Amino acid sequence: MERRALWGRLFLLGALIASLFIANQFPIGQQITLGLGQLLYAVKAPVRWLDDASLWLQERGTLQDELIEARETLSQRSYLTQQNQSLREENHRLRLLLHITDTQGYQWRVAQVLGRSPEKKSQHLILQAEANRDDVVVASSGLVGLVDQSHDNTAVVRTILDGSLAIPVTLKNSSLAALVRGAGDHLSVDFVPIRMAPKVGDVLLTSGAGGVFPPGLPVASVTSIEPVAGRIFARVKATPTAHWQRDNWLAIASQKTIPHQP
Amino acid sequence: MIPLILLLSMSGWVINLAFAQSLVQPDWSLALLLGALLAHRGHWPWVMLAVWLHDLVLHWSAFVLLPWMLLAPLFMAWSDEQIGPGLMQRFMLLLGMMIPLWFWGWDIQACFLTMTLSMVTWYVVARHHEQHT
Numbered sequence: 001m002e003r004r005a006l007w008g009r010l011f012l013l014g015a016l017i018a019s020l021f022i023a024n025q026f027p028i029g030q031q032i033t034l035g036l037g038q039l040l041y042a043v044k045a046p047v048r049w050l051d052d053a054s055l056w057l058q059e060r061g062t063l064q065d066e067l068i069e070a071r072e073t074l075s076q077r078s079y080l081t082q083q084n085q086s087l088r089e090e091n092h093r094l095r096l097l098l099h100i101t102d103t104q105g106y107q108w109r110v111a112q113v114l115g116r117s118p119e120k121k122s123q124h125l126i127l128q129a130e131a132n133r134d135d136v137v138v139a140s141s142g143l144v145g146l147v148d149q150s151h152d153n154t155a156v157v158r159t160i161l162d163g164s165l166a167i168p169v170t171l172k173n174s175s176l177a178a179l180v181r182g183a184g185d186h187l188s189v190d191f192v193p194i195r196m197a198p199k200v201g202d203v204l205l206t207s208g209a210g211g212v213f214p215p216g217l218p219v220a221s222v223t224s225i226e227p228v229a230g231r232i233f234a235r236v237k238a239t240p241t242a243h244w245q246r247d248n249w250l251a252i253a254s255q256k257t258i259p260h261q262p
Numbered sequence: 263m264i265p266l267i268l269l270l271s272m273s274g275w276v277i278n279l280a281f282a283q284s285l286v287q288p289d290w291s292l293a294l295l296l297g298a299l300l301a302h303r304g305h306w307p308w309v310m311l312a313v314w315l316h317d318l319v320l321h322w323s324a325f326v327l328l329p330w331m332l333l334a335p336l337f338m339a340w341s342d343e344q345i346g347p348g349l350m351q352r353f354m355l356l357l358g359m360m361i362p363l364w365f366w367g368w369d370i371q372a373c374f375l376t377m378t379l380s381m382v383t384w385y386v387v388a389r390h391h392e393q394h395t
Binding site: 020023024027028029033036039040044047115118119120121122123124126184185245246 | 278368
């Protein structure tokens with residue numbers, strides 16, 4: 001009788017472990033996090049009120065200085081925008097001449113950060129934005145990650161520190177083609193031949209291979225390179241160039257849908 | 263008491279997600295659930311369910327703290343039988359549960375705060391349990 005009860009318990013334990021494994025295959029956590037989006041916005045309201053109120057307490061002189069600085073930046077930006085437009089037009093004409101597909105086909109918009117996962121380096125983010133799955137998320141200093149799920153003006157993002165993402169990267173003016181993978185608190189760079197190994201401090205950029213990430217975005221700064229005896233690839237570690245742990249605003253890039261040409 | 267702890271635990275997820283990186287805070291949810299488990303090991307079924315949700319919401323995986331938490335009631339049952347119910351075993355268990363939290367990238371200060379909140383919850387739940395039995 002006791003033996004039967006023991007087998008029953010073992011069966012229950014096995015069933016529990018199996019159901020946990022199966023449940024782990026579905027994005028249950030991401031869906032719950034999406035549902036918490038509006039609640040996070042409400043919880044952060046006092047912080048926003050405090051930020052607004054702090055403007056009233058700033059000195060007039062400081063505000064005037066900030067206004068002058070903002071005007072200067074605006075005039076510089078308008079010049080850069082004009083230059084960018086003319087370069088884009090020229091680039092478009094050249095691509096048409098060379099029959100090359102437009103790789104600059106991304107729509108950019110900004111998104112506010114509603115929340116972050118609580119580990120030291122935050123592997124996941126919650127954004128307030130309309131987004132689609134696999135949209136690219138970028139900070140001013142580099143690549144942040146990919147949109148994992150989105151619903152009703154809220155998106156959850158898997159950052160590049162998450163082990164499930166692999167980003168094709170290269171070095172500027174080099175033929176290096178490597179992969180950056182998340183390892184929790186740092187990044188590991190795979191397939192770096194010893195003879196082509198970058199130096200410590202070099203910045204790896206997205207290569208654009210695979211078509212998910214736009215080319216030329218800074219991804220990681222190399223922190224250590226170790227040759228491994230008997231192997232052609234070096235063991236390279238890196239740290240993300242983007243600091244999403246503090247940024248309150250990030251940019252989202254969605255791929256423009258290219259109309260089918262007969 | 264159980265619905266209140268579960269409600270507070272869910273509020274803990276929201277606070278953890280909203281203010282991560284802007285202030286040092288404990289793992290509110292884990293602290294409350296661990297406190298409830300330490301106060302009475304018979305609480306394990308709903309505590310495990312809540313820890314499973316905690317792992318899914320905060321870490322997007324069911325295998326972060328849950329495997330360790332599953333060991334906790336087993337250890338409590340074993341130690342109660344072998345050594346007898348005592349504070350020291352419970353404290354060791356509480357300390358042991360901070361190791362996976364630290365391993366998964368939480369600050370040492372956050373682990374300390376979690377432990378402190380857990381002790382307070384343990385005291386409150388144990389007292390409540392005592393008054394009702």
